[in-house]
Amino acid sequence: MASHNSEIIGRSFGDRVLFGLVILLALVMAGPVLYVIALSLKDNKELMVDPHSVFHMPYTIKNYIDTIGTSNVFSWVFNSIIVAGGLTVFTLILSSLAGYGFARLNFPGRAVLFVIVLLGLAVPEQAVLIARHQIFSWLGLHNSYPGLILPGLSSAFGVFLMTQYFRAIPKELDEAAILDNASRFRVFWKVLLPLTVPAQATLGIFTFLGAWNDYFWPLISATKKEMFTLTVGIASTQMNFAQSQGIGFLMAQAVFAGAPILIIYLFFQKYIVTAVSGAAVR
Amino acid sequence: MTLRKLFLATISAATVMMASPSFAATELQVQRFFGACDADFGKNTDVTKAVGECGIITSLINKFAADNPDIKINVTTVEWPGYDQLTAQFASGDAPDIVTIHESVLSDYQSKGLLMPLDDVLKTVGLTTDQFTGAAKEGATKDGKIYGLPIDNWTMLYHVNMDLFKQAGLVNADGTPMLPKSPEELLAQAEQFKQKTGKPYFVQNLANETALFTRNLYTYLFQQNSDFFADPKKAKFNTPEAKKVVEMYKAIFDKGYTTKNLDYGGAINAFLAGEGGVQLNGTWVVGDYNAQSEKAGTALNKGGYAVYPYPQLFSGAKAQYADGHTWAVSKKDRSPEQTAAIGKFLKFFADNDFEWSRTGHLPAYKAVMESAKFKALPHRDTIAAIATLGKPLPSAVQRQFAIQDIVGEEMSAAVTGQKPVDKALADMESRVNELLANL
Amino acid sequence: MAEPRTAGTATARSRRKSVDIYAPQWRNFLFVAPYLTIFATLLVFPLFWGIWLSFHKADTFSSGRFVGLDNYFRLFRDPIFMQSIWNTFYFVFLTVPALALIGLFLALCLNRRTRSAAVLRALFFSSSVLSVTIVTLIWRIVFIPDLGLLSMVYGLFGAQAPAFLADPHLAMIGIAIATVWWCIGLPMMLFLSALQQIPQDIYEAAALDNANRWQTLWSITLxxxxxxxxxxxxxxxxxQFQLFGQAWLMTRGGPNNLTKPIVLYIYNTAFQRWDIGLGAAASEILFLLILIAAMAQYLVTRRKADA
Incomplete structure (x- = not known):
């Protein structure tokens, strides 16, 4: 955060207005979350009788105890971690290899293939969803981790990003190594890959978050409760709260579901910021 | 053929041999809607203690699992009605063994050959169709075979907050609520209610809702003898009868005789908080509401809770739209043990249909319907009539849930003033027919 | 394929020695092969399979018959489909400028080393990590009448909160608000990192010229x-073109299809009406629209880069 001079908040009247605006936006950001947490700490029956009771005592942790005791939220989080984590690892491997290949190596048909991959960027996931669902049905891949991970691997974004990044690395680095008779893979692995860590971090974070938040594909592919990801699991209990557990319970479940990723985020915040600044805007 | 049988026999024999010493359970995948309530009933096996659809179904399944340790029941709870998911499951060949399906939806899956006819299984556990009520039998039978074990029949009801009705002066001398006998009377009473209590007569869930609108329309079309599905492939909604119904609901909306922006959960909350006189909701909440009305301090406890069929507002047939829930079984290769387990499960639900009927639904079995303990349940005297009033759409009409969405969307657009009534009815008809023409 | 390779090598060798290492070689293909395999089977093949499906009257449980362009004609006769296209554009129009401008505003304000700025940056980015089901749950609770946060806040002033998810004029705006709340972190971060890459000496030069902060903002930063x-x-x-979860979970596409985006139309058609062919045709239209948008953007950005 070096650019002090680009600050526009100082001590003048206009600055105070801006400051007020930022605080207002911050309230809008935090308000709903605090409200949900407050609801999660209320007795369901009390809420039913008087919605305003959310603002005063008594609060209870019963909903959290119930969530720990009976909700499937832990297995949903677990599935989401497997799927998002697996997708991230494989995306990084495939994209780095392909990015290096497209940026640095030559092989017959390279230019054409790269253009085709770029065109792949314009294919929205939803456009191939129906066909993909049929194909996965034939292969018996639904309700499995590969079934949830594989579709995301076809995204061209990672390849595009890594190719750009490899291209930006000075060619002298690997030329020197190759003239020393190092193999291509060795050059890739030992010389260039370490330089791409910022890009890897960026791609990794985007891939992880994208997979963590994906809803459409798991909705139609993970249809067994054992395979529900967090998004599908929460959605399966979301409607008709009055008929089931009560609103406080649902909110406690939502807090449980949201907390791990928020905590991870707070821990790695610094790296996430560096990652985004490192490579996304080149 | 014989070779294949021999092979299968060897395999299953081997499986049994390998399985029996370790007492491996037969696993059944059960999928249902009705909500999740594990916090309150997740471990409960005493069904008599359970209240409401979710509580009773959860406890019933727990009880079955406890009674049958050799059968492992794996329950997936889906968001109502769960048919998108079920369709995706059937498409991927991953359908659950036993699944809740509405009678009105059975033919969608049955016509594609996805469901197993249950006649033989039911016979092995001693269930025959003459034990079903007439409505249940009709609803579960497709092409002469049983495709779902009926567990109930349901319809929509007038759930009444008697405290507010007393304030509004809408109570008869015998203490029963005064209900309208014509559209004009309905509007007049709603006006009186609004004047006296300052609250809307109806609590309806109109926010992004389709089912309620559609059921209201069907009911009052029946009452005007409008045969809108005379041809199951071609609907007729652009009729004077339909217009009358839509205009009535539009007047209710325009004059503020109803809550407007509530979703389903919100409407239940609003009714229980005493925000309006009559909630239009199904048989399934009778048990819950009755339990509420017995708790001191609740809005329903103040003056009491009453529940009635939809009033007869027109001079035609005495009828109202009804449907039913069933347990259907997917078509699959199964071992004899699995089939037997399914039979046990279905038999258990048939045997415990009384417990299920405590929700407010009508039982699907004559014996329960005629039993003294069913008749002794609260409010059954006032809603008993739905057994004869209930009327489904012709069972040959396919995609009834998709149709319900279209009808509800268009009616909602008309009632809330987004579209002129005539245009909405014309669109309703053409959209439904476009759907049916492209099955 | 061997022809250009030898030719290339020959000409290359005649020029410079180091060019040799950029000669086309088949084994270099091994680096891209794993990705291309997945790309071909899970993206290219489904894409063409989808196009093939869109020419068929197919349903979920039976392969259909060839009907040519019939599904496309049905789509364009369907007012709901046209509505869904409009809805999608409307949603993009509501969210994208808001995300870009608010993101930029926040980045400008929070691009400083203080602890409070760091905390606020963390706060504004934190919602991005939540999943769509949690975000929609939170916002349904905010918007829900009587019990909702919004109606509580309005209640303080004795007013009736607008029905964000039920009112035909407000429903899409309600979804857009939830979406901006959810997605604001990424644009802010991208702007922040861009701001930090502006060389300091430019600002120092501007300071020497006695430029005030607004002039600096307009002529240097932006x-x-x-x-x-x-x-x-x-x-x-x-x-945002791919809107699905928020609309499906908050309004189910209602009221009266006013918040039904194209993706939800595809979902409805394929998984509720079982009309796979029609759903595939709608998917191809979505593909075409995004392709056009991508092309347009490519041209615009290229011209900008050239200039």
Missing amino acids: PSIKRTFILVIIIQIVL
Whole structure:
């Protein structure tokens, strides 16, 4: 955060207005979350009788105890971690290899293939969803981790990003190594890959978050409760709260579901910021 | 053929041999809607203690699992009605063994050959169709075979907050609520209610809702003898009868005789908080509401809770739209043990249909319907009539849930003033027919 | 294929020695082969399979018959489909400028080393990590009548909160608000990183020229992050065009289809009406629209880069 001079908040009247605006936006950001947490700490029956009771005592942790005791939220989080984590690892491997290949190596048909991959960027996931669902049905891949991970691997974004990044690395680095008779893979692995860590971090974070938040594909592919990801699991209990557990319970479940990723985020915040600044805007 | 049988026999024999010493359970995948309530009933096996659809179904399944340790029941709870998911499951060949399906939806899956006819299984556990009520039998039978074990029949009801009705002066001398006998009377009473209590007569869930609108329309079309599905492939909604119904609901909306922006959960909350006189909701909440009305301090406890069929507002047939829930079984290769387990499960639900009927639904079995303990349940005297009033759409009409969405969307657009009534009815008809023409 | 390779090598060798290492070689293909395999089987093949399906009257449980362009004609006769296209554009129009401008505003205000700025940056980015089901749950609770946060806040002033998810004029705006709340972190971060890449000496030079902060903002900061601005717009258009979860979970596409985006139309058609062919045709239209948008953006950005 070096650019002090680009600050526009100082001590003048206009600055105070801006400051007020930022605080207002911050309230809008935090308000709903605090409200949900407050609801999660209320007795369901009390809420039913008087919605305003959310603002005063008594609060209870019963909903959290119930969530720990009976909700499937832990297995949903677990599935989401497997799927998002697996997708991230494989995306990084495939994209780095392909990015290096497209940026640095030559092989017959390279230019054409790269253009085709770029065109792949314009294919929205939803456009191939129906066909993909049929194909996965034939292969018996639904309700499995590969079934949830594989579709995301076809995204061209990672390849595009890594190719750009490899291209930006000075060619002298690997030329020197190759003239020393190092193999291509060795050059890739030992010389260039370490330089791409910022890009890897960026791609990794985007891939992880994208997979963590994906809803459409798991909705139609993970249809067994054992395979529900967090998004599908929460959605399966979301409607008709009055008929089931009560609103406080649902909110406690939502807090449980949201907390791990928020905590991870707070821990790695610094790296996430560096990652985004490192490579996304080149 | 014989070779294949021999092979299968060897395999299953081997499986049994390998399985029996370790007492491996037969696993059944059960999928249902009705909500999740594990916090309150997740471990409960005493069904008599359970209240409401979710509580009773959860406890019933727990009880079955406890009674049958050799059968492992794996329950997936889906968001109502769960048919998108079920369709995706059937498409991927991953359908659950036993699944809740509405009678009105059975033919969608049955016509594609996805469901197993249950006649033989039911016979092995001693269930025959003459034990079903007439409505249940009709609803579960497709092409002469049983495709779902009926567990109930349901319809929509007038759930009444008697405290507010007393304030509004809408109570008869015998203490029963005064209900309208014509559209004009309905509007007049709603006006009186609004004047006296300052609250809307109806609590309806109109926010992004389709089912309620559609059921209201069907009911009052029946009452005007409008045969809108005379041809199951071609609907007729652009009729004077339909217009009358839509205009009535539009007047209710325009004059503020109803809550407007509530979703389903919100409407239940609003009714229980005493925000309006009559909630239009199904048989399934009778048990819950009755339990509420017995708790001191609740809005329903103040003056009491009453529940009635939809009033007869027109001079035609005495009828109202009804449907039913069933347990259907997917078509699959199964071992004899699995089939037997399914039979046990279905038999258990048939045997415990009384417990299920405590929700407010009508039982699907004559014996329960005629039993003294069913008749002794609260409010059954006032809603008993739905057994004869209930009327489904012709069972040959396919995609009834998709149709319900279209009808509800268009009616909602008309009632809330987004579209002129005539245009909405014309669109309703053409959209439904476009759907049916492209099955 | 061997022809150009030898030719290339020959000409290359005649020029410079080091060019040799850029000669086309089949084994180099091994680096891209794993990805291309997945790309071909899970993207290219489904894409063409989808196009093939869209020419068929197919349903979920039976392979259909060839009907040519019939599904496309049905789509364009269907007012709901046209409505869904309009809804999608409307949603993009509501969210993308808001995300870009608020993101830029926050980045400008929070680009400083203080602890409070760091905390606020963390806060504004934190919602991005939540999943769509949690975000929609939170916002349904905010918007829900009587019990909702919004009606509580309005209640303080004795007013009736607008029915964000039920009112035909407000429903899409309600979804857009939830979406901006959810997605604001990424644009802000992208702008922040762009701001930090502006060389300090430019600002020092401006300071020497006695430029005030607004002049600095207009003539140095904003021009320097022009590319990032375009990047943010592109990323957000593509993302927001694919609206599904928020609409499905908050309004089910209602009231009266006013919040039904194209993706939800595809879902409805394929998984509720079982009309796979029609759903595939709608998917192809979505593909075409995004392709056009991508092409347009490519041309625009290229011209900007050339200039």
